[in-house]
Structure formats: C-alpha cells, structure tokens
Amino acid sequence: MRLPLVLSIASLALAACGSGSPQRASQTPPLNLAKLTTEVSEIADRARPGVLGVGLMNLESAETWDFNGERRFPMQSVFKAPLGAAVLAEVDAGRLRLDDPITLTEGDLSPPLSPIADAYPVRRDYTVRELLTAATGASDNTAADVLMKKIGGPGAVTAWLVGEKIEELRIDRYERQLQPDSIGMASFRPAWKGQQAYMAAFNTVPPATRRRAAAAYLADPQDTATPRGVLTFLDKLDDGELISPASKTLLLQIMTQTTTGQDRLKAGFPSGSSLAHKTGTARTDQGMNPAFNDIGIVTLPDGRRYAVAVFLSGSTLDNAGNAKIVADVARAVTRGVQ
Numbered sequence: 001m002r003l004p005l006v007l008s009i010a011s012l013a014l015a016a017c018g019s020g021s022p023q024r025a026s027q028t029p030p031l032n033l034a035k036l037t038t039e040v041s042e043i044a045d046r047a048r049p050g051v052l053g054v055g056l057m058n059l060e061s062a063e064t065w066d067f068n069g070e071r072r073f074p075m076q077s078v079f080k081a082p083l084g085a086a087v088l089a090e091v092d093a094g095r096l097r098l099d100d101p102i103t104l105t106e107g108d109l110s111p112p113l114s115p116i117a118d119a120y121p122v123r124r125d126y127t128v129r130e131l132l133t134a135a136t137g138a139s140d141n142t143a144a145d146v147l148m149k150k151i152g153g154p155g156a157v158t159a160w161l162v163g164e165k166i167e168e169l170r171i172d173r174y175e176r177q178l179q180p181d182s183i184g185m186a187s188f189r190p191a192w193k194g195q196q197a198y199m200a201a202f203n204t205v206p207p208a209t210r211r212r213a214a215a216a217y218l219a220d221p222q223d224t225a226t227p228r229g230v231l232t233f234l235d236k237l238d239d240g241e242l243i244s245p246a247s248k249t250l251l252l253q254i255m256t257q258t259t260t261g262q263d264r265l266k267a268g269f270p271s272g273s274s275l276a277h278k279t280g281t282a283r284t285d286q287g288m289n290p291a292f293n294d295i296g297i298v299t300l301p302d303g304r305r306y307a308v309a310v311f312l313s314g315s316t317l318d319n320a321g322n323a324k325i326v327a328d329v330a331r332a333v334t335r336g337v338q
Helices: 010-014 033-047 076-092 114-120 128-138 141-150 154-163 175-184 193-204 207-219 227-238 245-257 319-336
Strands: 005-008 050-060 064-067 101-103 126-128 272-281 292-299 305-313
Touching: 005 141, 033 050, 033 319, 050 227, 064 175, 064 227, 076 128, 076 141, 076 154, 076 227, 076 245, 076 272, 076 292, 114 128, 114 141, 126 128, 128 141, 128 245, 141 175, 154 207, 175 207, 227 245, 227 292, 227 305, 292 319, 305 319
Parallel strands: 005 064
Antiparallel strands: 050 064, 050 305, 101 126, 272 292, 292 305
C-alpha cells in the first residue's frame, strides 16, 4: 500500500509548515492545494443546500486532497464497484467462476434500474460474468443483489472491505431493501418490477411520508462512504492489493466501458482522458435528490492517473444542474493537477 500524504482543507495550515508524512517519489507535479480548495469551495457554494464531498489522490505519489473528506455520504450505486471487487476476490479464491450459471427466480428481482428484472421471465439464465457486467457496468440492481447474495450478503461484503482495511465504506442492505426504505415504500415485491409498476407503487406513498423517509435516509449511516474511504478503495484496487491482475483488468475494463454518467466526471475531464468509474444516483422527489455521485480512476491524456470521488447529497438542483456540479469538479481537478 502506498503511504499517502493526506492534505484536507482543515490541515492546509499545518501542511504549509511541512507535515513530514512519507510520500513516494513522483515524476508528476504536486497538487495545487490552494487552487483546488478555492475552486471546489466555490462549486460547493453553488450546490447549496446540497452538500459536496470530494476526494483526490495522485496514484503515482499517493498525495491526497479532500473536501468534506471525512463526511459520510449515501452511496447509492457507487457500492457496486466494491461489490464487483468482492465478487472477483471470490473468483480469485476459486470459490466462484465467471462462467458459473445462475438461474433467476421471481424472488431475485429488484427495483429499477434493472433491465434484467424487466426481461424476466422471458430470460432467466445468466453467468456470473454477465451479472458482474450488468451490475458494475450498467448499474443493474437485480444483478447486484443476486451477486451479493451469492457471496454471502451485504455483511460479508462489508467484512471483506474491513479485512482489507477499507473502513469508511459500508454496505448494509440489498437494493431491494434500500430503495423502498429510502422513499418510505413497503418492502419490494416482484409485482413492482419495471419502471411503470414501480412508479405506480411509489405514487401511492403520501408526499409527507416520502419526505420523512428521505430525511431519515440522509441521516442514516447505513450504505454510506466517505470520499476518503473511497480513495482508499480505489488506491488499493489500482495497487493490486484487492484482486488478481486479471480480475483488476476485467473490473476496470467494465467500469471504463460503462455508458452511465456521461455528463458527470467524464464530461469534465479533458478530451482523450480515460475514466473507469461508477455512478450512484437517488431518485429526485419533491425537488430534492439525496445522492448524485461519481467515483473512479482517470487517466489524463499525458498518462497521469488519479483516483477521484465526488458525492453530492441533498441537492435541490435538477439532474442537469447536479451533473454540472460533478463535471465542474472534474474541471477544477484538471486545473489543480497541472
């Protein structure tokens, strides 16, 4: 594990005096801490009353900067990146194979977004590889839940993360539990599969109940991560500490080829950059979105590589406005690493 030089807003004054923390020799320039702090603070002001959290790490030197880096944010589908790594760790251990067949039952179905649930029962049979690609690449909730059950459930995934010393990232519920809980719905039932049926059920929940549920979700430590914790995960993944080289290549390939979040981090980095990333998005209801996120590893056109985590919680902007906040963070990061 690379030893990071951690510099957050709260520690800038101390850092100016020299922290003495170890840091790997680097051919890349140091982060422009003042520029990052100024620009991201201005973006955070524009996002209010939403709360912005950002983490940035130079993957060559391990120099790190964060904004609200210690604060917990609801992950939504961001969790599917560490879930993918946990599944591949099982493959590496020989307890699971990518070509293992899995036949879905009605009880395996989860709320939207889930093209796999939409296709049921016409298609029931998948391989582990297909479910992994659907979960981490297309953010399919059924695929994620089936894989998580296959490797022991949310508790097993969190225990694996803690065992790998990733302690600020916790996974507590299946999507079929978390999504209804977060908006005050009853437990998910297969009859709600598909966007139309799910929204019909959603609309039976009184607005006041949904507001209370959203407020409780924002305050709930379950299924949350800190930007700092996500950087630890991305650094360990990149450094080969979590899964084998072949598994790492597969996971990052899936995350690079994803079509989700084209207007977020990917829109803010320079043309010619490559981004392996995972988005996470809650449903906007009554003018508020609890979670609008994007995390990943970016390779800039000149080959420099950085881990980036952006969380936006409780925003009252529309989806286009939320996406612009995340993309503007990527633009600020680009200027801050030059």
